[in-house]
Amino acid sequence: MVERSSVHEQGLKIIYVIEKLGKLDVVMDNDLSIDLILQSLLSSFDQFIMNFNMSKLDMMVNELVNMLVIAESTMKKDKTVLVASTCKAHKGKMGKKKKKSSSSKGKQVPKSSGGIKKKANIKEDKYFYYG
Structure with missing residues (x-):
């Protein structure tokens, strides 16, 4: 073949x-x-x-x-x-940056496309899975 x-x-x-x-x-x-x-x-x-x-x-x-x-x-x-x-x-x-609202500071927001939860914080922006 x-x-x-x-x-x-x-x-x-x-x-x-x-x-x-x-x-x-x-x-x-x-x-x-x-x-x-x-x-x-x-x-x-x-x-x-x-x-x-x-x-x-x-x-x-x-x-x-x-x-x-x-x-x-x-x-x-x-x-x-x-x-x-x-x-x-x-x-x-x-890297398209998303706008963060002031009401979501310090809360966990589920990411819709990747399935990885991200903590929205102005000082420190980390993924929980990778640290």
Whole structure:
């Protein structure tokens, strides 16, 4: 499998080769076909392969390809979220100062985006978690 190619295309190529071998009277059972598909995948699918082998699922080759397509779409979504969260954290460090009201001096105010509580104090401004 090539780095930027789709797992669906790869699965269809392997199924085509297996069917072609069947026409040449080469007998391959379902387990061997599944192992052939799993061995042709990139290293980014290692976690999927390990989970598949540990759960010992009994399925056909086309069902495996469908599961791989779902796993691939999930991996793409995870990468997108990681980039978004990295950018969001970077913006927080750029430092937009919030206005503090005089009524919140010395009180704990929950921070809405980060989940870390901050003590609002003019003299000393510390995060509780980091000190």
